[in-house]
Amino acid sequence: MPDFSTRSYEKELLDQENIPFADIAVTLDELHFINTYLGGYNATRYGLNKLIKGQKKLKIADIGCGGGHHLIQIDQWCTANQISCDLVGIDMKKECTDYAAEQTADLPNVRYITSDYRLVDEEFDLINSCLFTHHLNEKELDEYIIWARNHSRVGVIINDLHRHPLAYHAIRILTQLFSRSYLVKNDASLSVLRSFKAKEWKKRVPGCEVHWNWAFRYTTIIRP
Numbered sequence: 334m335p336d337f338s339t340r341s342y343e344k345e346l347l348d349q350e351n352i353p354f355a356d357i358a359v360t361l362d363e364l365h366f367i368n369t370y371l372g373g374y375n376a377t378r379y380g381l382n383k384l385i386k387g388q389k390k391l392k393i394a395d396i397g398c399g400g401g402h403h404l405i406q407i408d409q410w411c412t413a414n415q416i417s418c419d420l421v422g423i424d425m426k427k428e429c430t431d432y433a434a435e436q437t438a439d440l441p442n443v444r445y446i447t448s449d450y451r452l453v454d455e456e457f458d459l460i461n462s463c464l465f466t467h468h469l470n471e472k473e474l475d476e477y478i479i480w481a482r483n484h485s486r487v488g489v490i491i492n493d494l495h496r497h498p499l500a501y502h503a504i505r506i507l508t509q510l511f512s513r514s515y516l517v518k519n520d521a522s523l524s525v526l527r528s529f530k531a532k533e534w535k536k537r538v539p540g541c542e543v544h545w546n547w548a549f550r551y552t553t554i555i556r557p
Contacts, residue, residue: 337498340533341526346519348468354428360516361400361432367521368463373492374406376550377463380490381410383542384459384554388487390417394457396450396481397465398422401433404443407461418442421457423450451480460485463492467528471537478538482555489555494528500549501525525549 335341346352347360368374385391391411395403404420411418420443424430430445437443446453460481466474481489494500505522512518531543534553542554 335498335501335526337496337501337526340496340529341523342470343523343526345468345523345527346516352516354426354432356514356516357426357428358400358432359514360520361402361429363512363514363517364464365400365402368402368406372547372550373463374403376492376546376552377403377406377461377490378410379544379546380461380492380552380554381407381459383544383552384488384490384556385414385416388416388458391458391487392419392421392456393459393461394421394423394453394455394484396423396460396462396477397468398424398433398445399429401436401443401445403461403463404433404437405440408437408440408442420444421446421455423448423453425449451476453484455484457485458487459490460488461490461492464494464524466491466493467524474537478555482557486557488557491534491551491553491555493551493553494525495545495549495551496525496528496530497549503548 393407401422404422408420422433422445427447430447434445469477501522508518508521534541534543538555544552546552
């Protein structure tokens, strides 16, 4: 039985350098399915509804944008709320930004930066990330929070998993039964073990707001 009292630091397969992109693409598509049906996109929309009040134009960055699917969801939310938006996906892997650009080819307001986010010197209204922070160690997480605060005018949304036994066992069983990706089969439950609890977020980021969303997602909101 895993120890849920502390984070795991076991590396996910997805964080390795030698994974063929064809395998990563399958993973990105399955993450889109998981985010659609297991509350991932709803957790981001929750943060947007809490943080965005009265703005009619927004410039939003999505860090670790992967396949670009989250940017599509943010664009749809902005459209529904009559907000003009400039969306920027940032990812270190060129294969990911190329793949994401294909997914969002019909959205002229979306562009991509292939870079370590720390090298991006650009101001945004809002900075979003989904399933990104659990890949970081504590030092890297502190660096990300400082960077995000310094580069956002309205605030920061962190959408990530809740380290909980039910989340771990449920996603482990579901992915073993239904996933076609060996990366998802290995990494999905490990991602839960690498994620945070609400008290850990509040201790690390005093003043942040942590909201639990189905299914086992935390929306952490950091205001300026």
